[in-house]
Amino acid sequence: MQTIGIALLGVGTVGSAVARTLQEKGDELARQTGMQLVVRWGMARHPERVIAAGLPEQAATTSLDPILEDPNVVVIVEALGGEEPAATYMKRALQAGKHVVTANKEALSKHFAELVAVAREQQRALLFEASVGAGIPLMASLRQLLSVNRIERIRGIVNGTTNFILTLMAEEGVPYHDALREAQRLGYAEPDPTADVEGLDAAYKLSILASLAAGQHLHPDRIDRRGITSVTPDQILDARTRGGAVKLIAEALRKDEEWELRVHPIFVPGSDLLAHVRLNLNAIELTCDRVGTVVLYGPGAGPAPTAAALLADVIDAVRFGPALLPEVEATS
Amino acid sequence: MQTIGIALLGVGTVGSAVARTLQEKGDELARQTGMQLVVRWGMARHPERVIAAGLPEQAATTSLDPILEDPNVVVIVEALGGEEPAATYMKRALQAGKHVVTANKEALSKHFAELVAVAREQQRALLFEASVGAGIPLMASLRQLLSVNRIERIRGIVNGTTNFILTLMAEEGVPYHDALREAQRLGYAEPDPTADVEGLDAAYKLSILASLAAGQHLHPDRIDRRGITSVTPDQILDARTRGGAVKLIAEALRKDEEWELRVHPIFVPGSDLLAHVRLNLNAIELTCDRVGTVVLYGPGAGPAPTAAALLADVIDAVRFGPALLPEVEATS
Numbered sequence: 001m002q003t004i005g006i007a008l009l010g011v012g013t014v015g016s017a018v019a020r021t022l023q024e025k026g027d028e029l030a031r032q033t034g035m036q037l038v039v040r041w042g043m044a045r046h047p048e049r050v051i052a053a054g055l056p057e058q059a060a061t062t063s064l065d066p067i068l069e070d071p072n073v074v075v076i077v078e079a080l081g082g083e084e085p086a087a088t089y090m091k092r093a094l095q096a097g098k099h100v101v102t103a104n105k106e107a108l109s110k111h112f113a114e115l116v117a118v119a120r121e122q123q124r125a126l127l128f129e130a131s132v133g134a135g136i137p138l139m140a141s142l143r144q145l146l147s148v149n150r151i152e153r154i155r156g157i158v159n160g161t162t163n164f165i166l167t168l169m170a171e172e173g174v175p176y177h178d179a180l181r182e183a184q185r186l187g188y189a190e191p192d193p194t195a196d197v198e199g200l201d202a203a204y205k206l207s208i209l210a211s212l213a214a215g216q217h218l219h220p221d222r223i224d225r226r227g228i229t230s231v232t233p234d235q236i237l238d239a240r241t242r243g244g245a246v247k248l249i250a251e252a253l254r255k256d257e258e259w260e261l262r263v264h265p266i267f268v269p270g271s272d273l274l275a276h277v278r279l280n281l282n283a284i285e286l287t288c289d290r291v292g293t294v295v296l297y298g299p300g301a302g303p304a305p306t307a308a309a310l311l312a313d314v315i316d317a318v319r320f321g322p323a324l325l326p327e328v329e330a331t332s
Numbered sequence: 333m334q335t336i337g338i339a340l341l342g343v344g345t346v347g348s349a350v351a352r353t354l355q356e357k358g359d360e361l362a363r364q365t366g367m368q369l370v371v372r373w374g375m376a377r378h379p380e381r382v383i384a385a386g387l388p389e390q391a392a393t394t395s396l397d398p399i400l401e402d403p404n405v406v407v408i409v410e411a412l413g414g415e416e417p418a419a420t421y422m423k424r425a426l427q428a429g430k431h432v433v434t435a436n437k438e439a440l441s442k443h444f445a446e447l448v449a450v451a452r453e454q455q456r457a458l459l460f461e462a463s464v465g466a467g468i469p470l471m472a473s474l475r476q477l478l479s480v481n482r483i484e485r486i487r488g489i490v491n492g493t494t495n496f497i498l499t500l501m502a503e504e505g506v507p508y509h510d511a512l513r514e515a516q517r518l519g520y521a522e523p524d525p526t527a528d529v530e531g532l533d534a535a536y537k538l539s540i541l542a543s544l545a546a547g548q549h550l551h552p553d554r555i556d557r558r559g560i561t562s563v564t565p566d567q568i569l570d571a572r573t574r575g576g577a578v579k580l581i582a583e584a585l586r587k588d589e590e591w592e593l594r595v596h597p598i599f600v601p602g603s604d605l606l607a608h609v610r611l612n613l614n615a616i617e618l619t620c621d622r623v624g625t626v627v628l629y630g631p632g633a634g635p636a637p638t639a640a641a642l643l644a645d646v647i648d649a650v651r652f653g654p655a656l657l658p659e660v661e662a663t664s
Contacts, residue, residue, distance in 0.1 A: 288467070
């Protein structure tokens with residue numbers, strides 16, 4: 001049995017779900033994979049967080065340094081969220097010879113080419129299944145499809161919060177602000193909902209998917225973006241009358257060798273599967289030159305699915321190292 | 333640049349699509365992967381088939397022996413279909429030290445544990461993305477999900493022919509035999525449609541999916557199976573009136589440590605995504621303990637998607653060898 005040391009950067013909802021999942025499933029995973037995953041460090045501003053996640057007190061650190069210096073740490077799970085210091089920490093971790101696994105769409109989408117380049121230089125894994133669609137096996141599917149297919153279009157519902165709000169507005173006839181409040185009450189939306197409702201979260205995710213499909217870094221700033229705050233009850237009612245729905249659609253379209261990228265609320269007709277994606281679910285449609293159009297559908301958020309995707313990546317990082325790195329050119 | 337010799341067992345619709353795809357995409361794949369894939373042999377009863385697929389005359393063989401003796405053949409693509417001689421040939425190929433990639437659900441589902449065991453013994457790859465759902469990345473997704481999740485249920489539409497027939501019966505009000513004739517005319521159904529309409533094809537596919545989820549070989553003979561030949565226009569009309577549809581559903585359900593397996597035409601309510609899967613499309617729902625329910629949807633058949641999945645497997649076989657082999661116990 002191989003013992004694999006891991007470190008959690010961030011012990012919030014996602015980080016502590018990783019710790020909890022390992023407490024519950026670690027032995028089963030060890031039997032299946034031959035790897036005993038051990039959390040050696042939990043980096044958090046407050047050590048109580050680390051202890052509350054069921055980790056020993058001496059695992060708590062407020063600094064990255066002891067983690068990078070610990071030769072027994074093989075994989076770093078980045079669950080800080082936000083662009084910085086996450087992007088810098090991931091780079092430093094790769095440079096220190098650690099594999100990196102992340103759920104952080106913002107840092108990844110803004111530094112995609114650079115992070116992949118550092119990982120390749122260092123011959124380390126950089127995996128990010130959890131960054132889009134949580135546990136929906138999107139990266140595994142994209143990797144498989146891209147090995148032979150050219151992807152012509154990506155189109156989907158990648159933000160559960162806004163889809164929940166739009167579903168409530170459509171099915172219960174409530175106005176935007178009431179639906180937002182309900183999403184906040186249920187914990188689907190943050191107290192400051194900007195990143196979701198203005199389409200930023202969707203843009204980060206689209207940037208990652210499109211960069212993989214394009215083989216070059218398509219920065220989220222390039223995405224033409226409109227959120228859902230100005231969607232009116234009338235527009236939603238009208239869509240429903242026509243048998244469809246208003247959905248926040250993230251779309252990347254290959255046009256010759258350029259890509260058109262947008263996130264916007266539009267009418268989706270009832271004949272389209274995406275019109276039937278309700279509540280906080282996600283669905284992503286990939287149109288490929290050989291395989292045709294494939295859709296992946298499922299819960300796109302939540303601590304348990306996100307933690308499962310991160311741990312699957314930890315296992316793949318150890319098994320395959322840099323072999324799963326995507327081909328990505330720097331920003332065009 | 334690495335040159336990788338491959339051999340096609342069977343140069344029918346699927347085998348020649350593999351040859352054609354390589355003629356069209358071989359150089360692009362070589363640039364991406366660093367592997368130039370070269371078809372060194374095409375095994376077929378009639379050499380004209382091999383030549384018609386654009387391969388040189390000297391690549392034609394009616395026997396497996398020269399393929400197994402050729403040290404430059406690294407991967408064997410089995411596209412014969414049917415249980416035998418395919419199963420024996422795959423075993424012999426693995427024993428001769430070749431990686432095996434297959435689209436053959438019947439041979440695989442009936443000899444799953446044995447073939448995986450031989451591959452493991454020989455430390456060779458055995459990959460079969462194309463055997464279920466053609467180019468839908470089901471095996472890639474299952475591998476990713478199974479590394480951390482326990483799968484509780486699999487449920488889906490895995491046979492495009494019967495789904496096409498049922499769609500025609502529902503949407504155009506035609507009786508079973510007329511819909512079957514139309515499916516035959518379009519090349520979706522064989523002249524002898526038994527394997528599709530009696531649910532055998534669906535049972536083979538379910539056996540493969542369920543064996544992966546269970547970690548043990550669940551032979552297709554164990555599947556409680558009913559086809560669509562006795563579905564009446566009245567049942568279909570009634571389903572439509574109730575807002576749903578009659579669908580041929582393949583289902584594997586974990587009950588304690590046993591599995592219930594069935595293929596049967598049943599009423600699917602309109603609230604279920606599977607009710608909206610039309611024509612010859614497929615959709616497979618995987619219910620996981622951590623990630624929840626994920627659905628994969630897309631074209632489940634056709635030479636181009638099948639060839640793309642086979643070639644993606646060829647590339648993975650060379651890259652990862654036996655590392656992607658599933659854990660499977662012999663039949664319980």
